[in-house]
Amino acid sequence: MKVMNLVQAINDALDIKLAEDKNVVVYGEDVGVEGGVFRVTEGLQVKHGVSRVFDSPLAESGIAGTALGMAIAGMKPVIEMQFDGFSYPAFNQIVSHIARFRNRTRGKFSVPLVIRIPYGGGINALEHHSESPEAYFGHTPGLKVVIPSTPYDAKGMLIAAIEDPDPVIFMEPKRIYRAIKQEVPQERYSIPLDKAKVLQAGEQLTIIAYGAMIREVQKAIVIAKQQGFSVELIDLRSIWPIDRETISQSVRKTGRVLVVTEAPQSYGPAAELISIVNEEAFLSLEAPPTRLTGFDTVIPLPLGEKHYMISPERIATEIERLVKY
Amino acid sequence: MKVMNLVQAINDALDIKLAEDKNVVVYGEDVGVEGGVFRVTEGLQVKHGVSRVFDSPLAESGIAGTALGMAIAGMKPVIEMQFDGFSYPAFNQIVSHIARFRNRTRGKFSVPLVIRIPYGGGINALEHHSESPEAYFGHTPGLKVVIPSTPYDAKGMLIAAIEDPDPVIFMEPKRIYRAIKQEVPQERYSIPLDKAKVLQAGEQLTIIAYGAMIREVQKAIVIAKQQGFSVELIDLRSIWPIDRETISQSVRKTGRVLVVTEAPQSYGPAAELISIVNEEAFLSLEAPPTRLTGFDTVIPLPLGEKHYMISPERIATEIERLVKY
Amino acid sequence: MLTQKILDEYDPIKNKAYQLIDDEGKPLDKDWKPRLSNEEILKAYKDLLFERTADLMAVSYQRQGRMFTYPPNIGQEAIHIAAGIVTKEQDWLVTAFRELGAWLAKGVSLKELFLYFKGNEDGSRFEKANRVLPIAVPISSQLPHAAGLGYAINYNKEKDTAVFAYVGDGGTSEGDFHEALNFAAVWTAPVIFIIQNNQFAISVPLKMQTKSINLAIKGLAYNIPSLMVDGNDFFAMYEALSYAREQAVAGKGPFLIEAKTFRTGAHTTSDDPSKYRTQEEEEHWADKDPLKRLKGYILHKKIDDLKDEEELIKGFKKHIDSEFEAAENHPEYKVDDVFGYMYAELPDELRRQKNAYENFLRGVK
Amino acid sequence: MLTQKILDEYDPIKNKAYQLIDDEGKPLDKDWKPRLSNEEILKAYKDLLFERTADLMAVSYQRQGRMFTYPPNIGQEAIHIAAGIVTKEQDWLVTAFRELGAWLAKGVSLKELFLYFKGNEDGSRFEKANRVLPIAVPISSQLPHAAGLGYAINYNKEKDTAVFAYVGDGGTSEGDFHEALNFAAVWTAPVIFIIQNNQFAISVPLKMQTKSINLAIKGLAYNIPSLMVDGNDFFAMYEALSYAREQAVAGKGPFLIEAKTFRTGAHTTSDDPSKYRTQEEEEHWADKDPLKRLKGYILHKKIDDLKDEEELIKGFKKHIDSEFEAAENHPEYKVDDVFGYMYAELPDELRRQKNAYENFLRGVK
Numbered sequence A, B: 001m002k003v004m005n006l007v008q009a010i011n012d013a014l015d016i017k018l019a020e021d022k023n024v025v026v027y028g029e030d031v032g033v034e035g036g037v038f039r040v041t042e043g044l045q046v047k048h049g050v051s052r053v054f055d056s057p058l059a060e061s062g063i064a065g066t067a068l069g070m071a072i073a074g075m076k077p078v079i080e081m082q083f084d085g086f087s088y089p090a091f092n093q094i095v096s097h098i099a100r101f102r103n104r105t106r107g108k109f110s111v112p113l114v115i116r117i118p119y120g121g122g123i124n125a126l127e128h129h130s131e132s133p134e135a136y137f138g139h140t141p142g143l144k145v146v147i148p149s150t151p152y153d154a155k156g157m158l159i160a161a162i163e164d165p166d167p168v169i170f171m172e173p174k175r176i177y178r179a180i181k182q183e184v185p186q187e188r189y190s191i192p193l194d195k196a197k198v199l200q201a202g203e204q205l206t207i208i209a210y211g212a213m214i215r216e217v218q219k220a221i222v223i224a225k226q227q228g229f230s231v232e233l234i235d236l237r238s239i240w241p242i243d244r245e246t247i248s249q250s251v252r253k254t255g256r257v258l259v260v261t262e263a264p265q266s267y268g269p270a271a272e273l274i275s276i277v278n279e280e281a282f283l284s285l286e287a288p289p290t291r292l293t294g295f296d297t298v299i300p301l302p303l304g305e306k307h308y309m310i311s312p313e314r315i316a317t318e319i320e321r322l323v324k325y
Numbered sequence C, D: 001m002l003t004q005k006i007l008d009e010y011d012p013i014k015n016k017a018y019q020l021i022d023d024e025g026k027p028l029d030k031d032w033k034p035r036l037s038n039e040e041i042l043k044a045y046k047d048l049l050f051e052r053t054a055d056l057m058a059v060s061y062q063r064q065g066r067m068f069t070y071p072p073n074i075g076q077e078a079i080h081i082a083a084g085i086v087t088k089e090q091d092w093l094v095t096a097f098r099e100l101g102a103w104l105a106k107g108v109s110l111k112e113l114f115l116y117f118k119g120n121e122d123g124s125r126f127e128k129a130n131r132v133l134p135i136a137v138p139i140s141s142q143l144p145h146a147a148g149l150g151y152a153i154n155y156n157k158e159k160d161t162a163v164f165a166y167v168g169d170g171g172t173s174e175g176d177f178h179e180a181l182n183f184a185a186v187w188t189a190p191v192i193f194i195i196q197n198n199q200f201a202i203s204v205p206l207k208m209q210t211k212s213i214n215l216a217i218k219g220l221a222y223n224i225p226s227l228m229v230d231g232n233d234f235f236a237m238y239e240a241l242s243y244a245r246e247q248a249v250a251g252k253g254p255f256l257i258e259a260k261t262f263r264t265g266a267h268t269t270s271d272d273p274s275k276y277r278t279q280e281e282e283e284h285w286a287d288k289d290p291l292k293r294l295k296g297y298i299l300h301k302k303i304d305d306l307k308d309e310e311e312l313i314k315g316f317k318k319h320i321d322s323e324f325e326a327a328e329n330h331p332e333y334k335v336d337d338v339f340g341y342m343y344a345e346l347p348d349e350l351r352r353q354k355n356a357y358e359n360f361l362r363g364v365k
């Protein structure tokens, strides 16, 4: 066991897979010499060589498209989109090809690649550096989409993603890259990509969240506890497929649900979770399944982020409202 | 009044706006000499000249990005993405720029352009020619997204879209391009872009749909009527913003709701509508708000489409299940 | 044989297409001798003829409503057949959608192609074809795949292996064309990019597509050796492609060939070219028909009298019909075909959706 | 003055950068005379000096935690100041994010730029600047906008009007670079594309970005006249840009300039260049510093003794500080600022979301 933050845990997972599997390569903008703008790939080029860990030209569609080529040739590329907002130039390659090659060729070609995307707001960044595009990917058949919220999960889920025979969008909550430290096993282990996790048991309300929002919800739960409310917290982890079982068990018990995401509201991730709650636990519902999400606006530049990002206080207010409904 | 199908109504709207407003230009792949692969722009180049209606190079990002440039210079470009699946190469321009220029510049620059996208399945087409990407756009702050289902609406909504000071994604249900004929006024008129429409009043169940699904739902309602069920049908028309008022009024009355969309299920348009129903009419609900959608699969090639496309019979089955719930 | 000297002579900046035989099939240079044997040349001619025959029949099947669409190859066969000869078993083939002869040479069956255009993904399995990517519909998006395959070849130190990647003239306008050529060059990837410049992208003529003096010159932007070739000249295409492949597998990186040709047919069976091109244009190119020219060479050089051509075509037609029948007799499209190939293992969510649909089919409510 | 003859001499294929003064600021050709007056040259020098001073202060504000990030321009000022002189009021300016002097010349205030990098969109209003697009963060995505503006200029028959569009060396790899140049060429749009080739894209050196012999040569792919220029040579940049603009407004279409320079500072304030480049490299380029060279010219030609430089800088600093203060005193970011500019009119859905949030702020439950 070793204490790691998310950056270190992800680096460790890459290091292990690079060492273990000659087919794994890691590339993208600045991931080589520089070790990534967040230092996630630091040291990997020196250790594994420039043909395995390298800088690519500045072209996201090219990065994604070439990775598909490598993957169908038997390699396992782990590519990086430097920031969430820069995954959009690669959208066509991801949606039209990466997600579909297996189906299109009836299983003859598979696309075992991983697209790492640091995502989300709250880091005082330029425009296009704070996006939460998970619904775009979650709505795209053929992809698996996951988001870890702890170093332990990050390592195990990234290893699973690299070993997965299908393309995985691996989104990293950059806001908590270094905020959370945890004991993490040094050896290889993997965590299933389709399971949510109950982080905290409770009786009166289920909160579903993931990524950096988990920490905010946890703070809100502390407030709620002081008010005497008992909240169950589910870390969704897998954006697609969704672990209906864990959600429905929880909501059937609590009868109330709040979904917290920083992505914009309309057609956003929270809507899907609320639909699933309707499908799985309608008769148990004692209050309207509720969402607390980003606004249907561009996420503001740093000085305006305080209004956009969801605070523990806002979550706590919703908890109270829902429990008292 | 003149009997028109959707193609003619859209052509008529373009014709009127081209004649009325010198700032309007129409361009895209094959929209000039050819008049569009669906003949939607037929005759317009001859009538309005090659600097107003023209073929562009084959590059969707370039088409969208140049249109933004024209729009901020005071022009009103109406561009075409030849098919739904070919809007993805333009995704970055649409999401990162077209949707955001007004906010980014605090209103100094606006982007009054229209992106026409023939969309949806059921026309026996190649891959990438049958997609329903409306949730991608609906989830993108800064856009308006509309889908007409009749010639009358198509004409009035396209005129409104061209006159709108903000970017509008105008999606055309290509499956019914020529299937529906209707009396349409020959003069200029416009229809608000944020209003749904109750197509049929009913008491026991609300169905929300749009685009080509409207016709399938109408067929299902005929079946349902024979079984003695009374169904209210809402044509959503505006994907974003959503007309909450019309939806909530209807569902508060009927207590039951079925959303029918051909887009894939997860993180799809139906999920948003169900969330809105929860927010607006939870206490009136007598059955779980339900969705009947495309699968979370690639839409199959023509021979497999029969399984994917939602038939009136499937809708009728759901109507019965829900009314009897 | 192509040499650096010839390459210099045909530097794209000089805007001259490399050509070996004239419109009648006569060698431009009397001393020139093909590097292929007479048997090989005759075989190539028959392959061109086969492609043309299959193509014409495909169009007529479509007209009969038995396929939902079809993109004709007529006029572009020399490119495909020459490439087919140059391509080796271990080479990757990355195509757009108008490369019939190239697919056949790599072992794709006509049955599969027919099945695809009848609307069944089973037609993309390419069961007996080694290293052939499926048809790529989104223009140019296939090219980055080729660059990635090229990286994999280098990475795995595969000897004598190249990637053949096709794109149309219209496709050169897309961003992916640019990104792919750039990646391939930076990675010294063994990719032969072939632009089938058939003068049109659906209805849009080349001059509305780009102002560049030709398409080969675009290679300079990436420092990729490039050559404009008469794409209707089988021998020129063969020489150019052979040279390109040699260079690529020798570690010299990518090569770009602009094959100048003409889409004699419609864009697809739902297109009407008379709307956007003239009869003169069509006649001008009819003179340059690749089949006619190779036939001219064979007759001129007395390699064969081609008296059995009709017989040959008859045989072809029989075979083509039987392939089409096989496609028509292909098993029906099942629910499993919709869900079964999305992931290596069917996720619970898809199982749920599939069950719900199957319950509907079974009338279970 | 630039002529077609000089353009031929500097054909990108010859891989030679157009240059007028040497590293010390002495004219390469003794007979050469600048077309700018001594006053204009002195004014330009002061503008370079101002840009440099503002830049250095911006970096230090950021270090003090008073801006969240900042992309330094140091070493690239000659490009911006020369362009600023050539650009007219009615011209459009389309930038990436490293064009300080170009913004200032068009009337963007330092206060606004500081405000932007403090994290407020109000800094993108560019209130007094005519026809300046906001900072574009997604690399190369701004270039198609420039082509569209160029179309609009032609469409509206605006006389004597051009678009200046910037991109970095790294940006030339993106698909949008390719699409934009192609559209501009096809449309004969009056766009001057300026590649600021500062050798790096964050940490990635040019040789990993492309194999092309230089970046100007990429213009050939679109038949766009192109020139590689010593971007640290103020005079060369001025001549090249003047010529490019003349051609553009004369209806000759786009022009491409590769300005060879060096990003002397870090990529942004959160970057450490010592990780990826050598001291030799930095020293090599320090010799070519544009400020030093223009200063050399002025002293050499005895245009001015520049004795008042320190005084000048002091004055600059005072002004810069006051602009920064103005940015710091800008009104607080309000809820209205989040919602108020998304659409011309606030849609009901946004009003609902805004109300809910304001209710929370007011403690209404």
Ligand SMILES: Cc1ncc(C[n+]2csc(CCOP(=O)(O)OP(=O)(O)O)c2C)c(N)n1
Residues within 6 Å of the ligand: B029, B058, B060, B082, B086, B089, C098, C137, C138, C139, C167, C168, C169, C170, C171, C172, C196, C198, C200, C201, C202, C263, C267
């Ligand atoms: C990204 C994308 N945009 C548009 C289309 C529609 N489309 C199909 S073929 C075609 C023209 C292609 O022209 P070209 O590249 O010259 O190939 P050709 O058809 O002439 O072989 C177009 C616009 C598409 N398939 N993909």
Ligand SMILES: Cc1ncc(C[n+]2csc(CCOP(=O)(O)OP(=O)(O)O)c2C)c(N)n1
Residues within 6 Å of the ligand: A029, A058, A060, A082, A086, A089, D098, D137, D138, D139, D167, D168, D169, D170, D171, D172, D196, D198, D200, D201, D202, D263, D267
């Ligand atoms: C589409 C996109 N991908 C990645 C980034 C992250 N990024 C910001 S600047 C930069 C390098 C830009 O290099 P260059 O174009 O040479 O401009 P320079 O910074 O040197 O001025 C990168 C990769 C981005 N802003 N946009």
Ligand SMILES: [Mg+2]
Residues within 6 Å of the ligand: C168, C169, C170, C196, C197, C198, C199, C200, C201, C202
């Ligand atoms: Mg073509």
Ligand SMILES: [Mg+2]
Residues within 6 Å of the ligand: D168, D169, D170, D196, D197, D198, D199, D200, D201, D202
């Ligand atoms: Mg740079």
